[in-house]
Amino acid sequence: MARSTRRIVIALALAALAGTASVTPPEPVRAADARQLSLYHTHTRLSLEVVYYANGEYVDSALDEINRFLKDFRTGETTKINPELLDLLHDIRNELGPEATIEVISAYRSPQTNDMLRATTSGVAKNSQHVTGNAIDVRLRGIRTTALRDTAIRLQRGGVGFYPKSDFVHMDMGPVRAW
Numbered sequence: 301m302a303r304s305t306r307r308i309v310i311a312l313a314l315a316a317l318a319g320t321a322s323v324t325p326p327e328p329v330r331a332a333d334a335r336q337l338s339l340y341h342t343h344t345r346l347s348l349e350v351v352y353y354a355n356g357e358y359v360d361s362a363l364d365e366i367n368r369f370l371k372d373f374r375t376g377e378t379t380k381i382n383p384e385l386l387d388l389l390h391d392i393r394n395e396l397g398p399e400a401t402i403e404v405i406s407a408y409r410s411p412q413t414n415d416m417l418r419a420t421t422s423g424v425a426k427n428s429q430h431v432t433g434n435a436i437d438v439r440l441r442g443i444r445t446t447a448l449r450d451t452a453i454r455l456q457r458g459g460v461g462f463y464p465k466s467d468f469v470h471m472d473m474g475p476v477r478a479w
Contacts, residue, residue: 348366
């Protein structure tokens with residue numbers, strides 16, 4: 301007899317002896333939705349497949365791995381990446397291509413890297429969400445970036461920038477806006 305069935309039989313027998321009318325069997329343990337990401341960094345050429353959320357909570361060791369993976373590749377500095385940004389990536393990927401690899405162009409930027417990029421490139425914000433771990437520039441392998449952009453805008457969970465010449469979409473956890 302299976303262990304859980306045995307417990308129910310014992311509980312029913314004890315209830316009958318105690319004279320109670322009914323016993324509610326224990327609820328089965330509900331498996332929480334696991335959230336997984338497949339990442340490829342276009343600058344470091346490293347890949348990471350990780351389950352970052354399981355059993356109803358974020359997995360600290362997986363978040364640490366993601367923080368290291370999404371570090372400023374120029375300086376090696378890390379920061380805590382906002383888990384809500386990871387959830388947004390997860391949701392978009394599930395909608396557009398659950399097996400698609402997320403190609404990361406830029407994630408965390410140290411203040412020094414952001415200042416350097418502002419001095420040499422147009423369109424880099426002084427107070428960039430990248431500096432706080434709240435932004436990422438990506439594309440989904442095998443998915444048109446216009447579809448990625450449209451889905452991110454429709455979800456209304458932060459800022460969305462579209463860079464067709466560079467073939468990526470910027471997503472951040474700031475106010476809802478698009479450019």
